[in-house]
Amino acid sequence: MTSREASQAPLEFGGPLGVAALLILLPATMFHLLLAARSGPARLLALPAYLPGLEELWSPWALLLFFIWLGLQVALYLLPARKVAEGLELKDKSRLRYPINGFQALVLTALLMGLGVSVGLPLGALPGMLLPLAFATTLTSFIFSLLLYAKALVAPASALAPGGNSGNSMYDFFLGRELNPRLGSFDFKYFCELRPGLIGWVFINLALLMQEAELRGSPSLAMWLVNGFQLLYVGDALWYEESVLTTMDIIHDGFGFMLVFGDLAWVPFTYSLQAQFLLYHPQPLGLPMALLICLLKAIGYYIFRGANSQKNTFRKNPSDPSVAGLETIPTATGRRLLVSGWWGMVRHPNYLGDLIMALAWSLPCGLSHLLPYFYVLYFTALLVHREARDEQQCLQKYGRAWQEYCKRVPYRIIPYVY
Ligand SMILES: NC(=O)C1=CN([C@@H]2O[C@H](COP(=O)(O)OP(=O)(O)OC[C@H]3O[C@@H](n4cnc5c(N)ncnc54)[C@H](OP(=O)(O)O)[C@@H]3O)[C@@H](O)[C@H]2O)C=CC1
Numbered sequence: 373m374t375s376r377e378a379s380q381a382p383l384e385f386g387g388p389l390g391v392a393a394l395l396i397l398l399p400a401t402m403f404h405l406l407l408a409a410r411s412g413p414a415r416l417l418a419l420p421a422y423l424p425g426l427e428e429l430w431s432p433w434a435l436l437l438f439f440i441w442l443g444l445q446v447a448l449y450l451l452p453a454r455k456v457a458e459g460l461e462l463k464d465k466s467r468l469r470y471p472i473n474g475f476q477a478l479v480l481t482a483l484l485m486g487l488g489v490s491v492g493l494p495l496g497a498l499p500g501m502l503l504p505l506a507f508a509t510t511l512t513s514f515i516f517s518l519l520l521y522a523k524a525l526v527a528p529a530s531a532l533a534p535g536g537n538s539g540n541s542m543y544d545f546f547l548g549r550e551l552n553p554r555l556g557s558f559d560f561k562y563f564c565e566l567r568p569g570l571i572g573w574v575f576i577n578l579a580l581l582m583q584e585a586e587l588r589g590s591p592s593l594a595m596w597l598v599n600g601f602q603l604l605y606v607g608d609a610l611w612y613e614e615s616v617l618t619t620m621d622i623i624h625d626g627f628g629f630m631l632v633f634g635d636l637a638w639v640p641f642t643y644s645l646q647a648q649f650l651l652y653h654p655q656p657l658g659l660p661m662a663l664l665i666c667l668l669k670a671i672g673y674y675i676f677r678g679a680n681s682q683k684n685t686f687r688k689n690p691s692d693p694s695v696a697g698l699e700t701i702p703t704a705t706g707r708r709l710l711v712s713g714w715w716g717m718v719r720h721p722n723y724l725g726d727l728i729m730a731l732a733w734s735l736p737c738g739l740s741h742l743l744p745y746f747y748v749l750y751f752t753a754l755l756v757h758r759e760a761r762d763e764q765q766c767l768q769k770y771g772r773a774w775q776e777y778c779k780r781v782p783y784r785i786i787p788y789v790y
């Protein structure tokens with residue numbers, strides 16, 4: 373295939389029609405959730421009581437704030453890193469290098485915010501700006517994805533992603549044509565996946581907590597739990613930043629609207645839904661229930677971290693003492709597949725842990741509304757779909773060895789259920 377020929381990869385997400393629908397549905401869902409969280413009935417499955425006018429959505433100050441935030445995160449990304457990691461081997465046999473300083477960026481952002489708040493930065497005013505901020509971010513995501521699409525037109529064939537080069541412009545715009553678009557050594561996809569949106573999510577949550585304290589005298593136990601759980605998730609992602617280099621997003625998916633919008637807009641504005649809901653709909657939560665929810669979160673995290681670390685250690689160094697004793701299946705590629713330990717329990721133990729944690733994030737919001745459970749529902753759908761995409765890719769990569777693995781480990785995500 374030359375760089376200008378369309379790839380033969382099967383179309384995903386329902387092809388051009390499916391992605392056309394998603395281009396509208398994803399931003400529409402995000403705005404629906406933002407509006408529903410602040411509305412009295414807070415209904416997930418009802419049309420919004422009103423549609424906001426352009427004057428409520430568009431604010432040059434929100435755009436400016438978003439760019440200041442992006443600028444800060446770019447500056448922190450460019451600071452000297454404690455380590456520079458190499459990614460997996462690319463089609464042209466080269467490996468890209470990535471700075472590992474995400475956790476440092478989180479800590480420095482927290483210090484700067486703390487300093488800002490101590491000199492009067494009104495962080496508690498952020499919840500009132502979520503709508504125009506989400507609008508500015510969505511607009512930027514569309515423009516940025518167009519620029520990435522244009523950049524990919526002059527990229528060499530070896531730089532293109534397997535999936536986003538169908539020849540249909542809308543489909544390729546959505547999936548992303550180039551695998552690792554870079555400006556010099558600045559990697560757009562790696563930066564966006566872990567920095568502005570993920571760190572932004574934590575500070576939106578914190579702003580909601582501060583606003584609740586202002587309104588009600590102190591933050592509620594439910595708000596503390598949601599903030600603590602999600603901070604742990606983001607802190608973990610940045611502490612183990614290197615392991616993102618082996619995720620499907622980095623090694624397989626191009627950088628197009630799906631990931632640009634997902635990273636910059638969807639993550640901060642929809643993943644903070646529980647905290648948004650709690651600000652407008654305070655929920656009573658007793659200590660025994662809070663402890664049970666913490667236990668659920670701890671179980672989820674134990675599985676998620678255990679499974680991800682086991683696979684990452686095994687991929688980096690199969691003779692590491694912590695994984696050397698595990699049973700494996702050899703494959704024709706020379707790589708082996710784990711069939712005992714976490715990866716012998718189900719084929720995607722990390723998804724199981726992630727889903728349990730998702731439930732623990734929503735339970736502090738009580739059972740009176742479906743809205744705060746949106747994340748659990750969306751995430752189940754995303755992981756089931758992702759699991760099917762990954763299995764397809766593994767079958768292609770490993771052939772009979774993967775079939776053997778599926779026979780030995782028959783359940784995908786939940787033991788004896790699915
Ligand atoms: N919060 C969120 O919104 C989201 C979170 N996530 C989380 O991100 C994390 C990464 O997910 P994702 O990138 O989808 O996939 P995984 O980290 O599960 O990686 C899948 C890859 O692991 C390797 N693998 C699979 N089975 C085995 C085995 N038995 N032994 C050794 N290697 C194996 C294969 O790659 P190879 O053999 O080439 O190494 C496979 O392609 C997960 O924890 C997931 O829950 C994901 C999406 C969204």
Ligand SMILES: CC(C)=CCC[C@@H](C)[C@H]1CC=C2C3=C(CC[C@@]21C)[C@@]1(C)CC[C@H](O)C(C)(C)[C@@H]1CC3
Nearest residue numbers: 398565608609616619621630631633634635638639
């Ligand atoms: C609906 C929509 C716009 C879909 C795009 C999906 C993205 C939101 C997600 C795809 C994979 C992701 C990952 C994380 C966040 C969500 C997205 C970008 C992640 C960074 C969250 C933290 C985890 O620890 C992680 C590093 C494993 C994870 C990687 C995948």
